[in-house]
Amino acid sequence: MKREKRNHTVNQPDDVEIQRGTITDNALKALVTSPVFKMRVEKPKKGKGSFQRKAKHQVREPYSKVAVCCF
Template sequence: MAKISYAHQRGEIKESIIKAMVNDPLFRTRIVKSKKGKGSYQRKQKHRQAFSKGESPFKSNLNRLFSNGLF
């Protein structure tokens, strides 16, 4: 049987090796997005180019209204 070494992040282990390893970030809970089945649907990025830059979705409409002198 081969020994597997792991550099734990617990500092000096005083009490129990098992307790220290379970509390290590190696065994933290993770949220994994499912690739197939329920909850796996991903919407396509259709009209999201401006939103990702932090712009208003109605920026072009507002510019048209103010430039025509309606407001």
């Protein structure tokens, strides 16, 4: 019984999706102005600015449904 060889496709590390068409003039400018290098704002998990009030003020069900089932 021979094992079949599987063809694995490996992405080259140089392949970057820059979401542009055919680049004819300046590849570096097209890369830098692409969404790959777009500024991203990340919400801090700890420290200043990480406190979230959503759980405290979150209403899970409308008041009318809660009043009907409890009385």
